[in-house]
Amino acid sequence: MTKKRILFVVNPVSGGKKKTAFNKQVLEVLDLSRFEPTFKTTNHVNHAFELAQQAIDEKYDAVIAVGGDGTINEIGSALAGTDTPLGIIPEGSGNGLALYLGIPMNESAALRRINRFDSVAVDCAKVGDERFFNIAGMGFDASVSDKFANETFRGPVGYLRTVINVLSNYKPKKYRFTIDGKSYEREAFMISVANSPQYGNNAYIAPNASITDGLLDVCIVHKFPLYTLPMMIFHLFNKTADQSEYVEIIPGKHIIIEQEGKDPVHLDGEPKDLGQRIEIEVMEKALNIIC
Template sequence: MRQRKRILFVINPISGGKKKTAFNKQVLEVLDLEKFDPTFKITDHPNHAFELGKEAIVEGYDAVVAVGGDGTINELGSAILGTGMPLGIIPEGSGNGLALYLGIPLNESAAIRRINRFESVEVDTGAINGRYFFNIAGLGFDASVSDHFAAENVRGPIGYLRSVVNVISKFNPSRYKLIIDGKTYEKEAFMISVANSPQYGNNAYIAPQASITDGVLDVCVVHQFPLYLLPKMIFHLFTKSADQSEYVEIIPGKEITIIRDDNGPVHVDGEPVDMGGRLDITIKPRSLKVIC
């Protein structure tokens, strides 16, 4: 009898505001147990998924699966980066940006069936001041929203929308110096997103032409716009036409430095992180295997 592949499912119990009490049972019903031997662990503190990923390498697992949102994916992916161990995704977050881009179903059973195929693709990884990201990192408005959302007691899209409303009325643009592949730009911006994949999540596309396998990051500079144009800006996001807005400028690059006057939050795959005034950003091509 052939040896079954050992898979560790790392479950974030609060991601997306969804209960996951029946998840283990679902896996045992849908996963091909002749091929795979599943183990389940639940995160209970920040960075726990990263710790469990490191343990999975030592313990000889054949794959790890993030059961959560982009933050859980980020922690697990960062832990196994460069090891050749594949990362599976069961999308259970508020936005699920990376899963949507990769075509991983939002339905639990369908996502588990993808793992049965055990097919993977090698994707690029971004790094910002040494912190890895797989989807999008950003500063300015969206980082302030992520910071506010992290303190929200309501998860999911409703909580995120509440954070947007609370932040946008009092947010002011900042000045930035950008050095992208040796060329210098001076910009005043409402926000800057550095996109590895095209969308934040929920099919909101900030960088419609971005690809997670092209070895390039898309620097999306969103300039200040009149508040009455917010519905139009949102329309651009959800129709994959942000790059057609006069207020959006997209510059591709591999070696990126952003210099700002103040320290403050930067979101890394949606999770707020305090960083300094200088942000050094690079890309590691085809550095993570993702089951899809």
């Protein structure tokens, strides 16, 4: 039987975790009678995308993202529209997509999922030449992502510290939307366009979102009094954000959002400069994910 060739793309800085023993663990857990692993480490922005493209050209049977949602985004963007599946070993600060898919946070358990080699076809979203698979956003959470990208202190604690710092002086902004041809205007604290329900760390902004329904959920978080912040956080972690009076969710396939300035937009947690007008379309069943 010919072994399946698998490329592990390791982000050495994701989640603030050291991964020096990862290769050894793969060799202990992966079924080496069926799989032939290769390891490559990223060392610059978009390197994971480049390595995944090379893997397609070199006819690898799967590419495994060893990192967080940003690493998954780069590799998934290369693999979308191909038959090459993406595997995930969650090593990020939030791991939103992996948590939603039920992929274990434990490395050995996640590797055993790779051994099963079962996959599901999922939707992704297209933003010009960019893609996202979990959540895109603008406003407050994009400002957090932009600041967090430049922090040296990573991991969930570092992320929480960044959230608190940005929250202290953030002001809501005005947006214009066109969702499947219908127009809206809103002043919002933040906008999340959700393919899956959660940001990560089990914080659910769009409890009813699904990565296989051909829709995106546009979640508009309106300005809210600061004293209601504990209840907003409760809703996030209790999967009831849609029940908050300050949250409006509009599903759609074709979304245009216009912002007043040129503030950053995040795609799967990675800040991007996409200008004032952002056009988003669903790509149905575009990527196979091993889960």
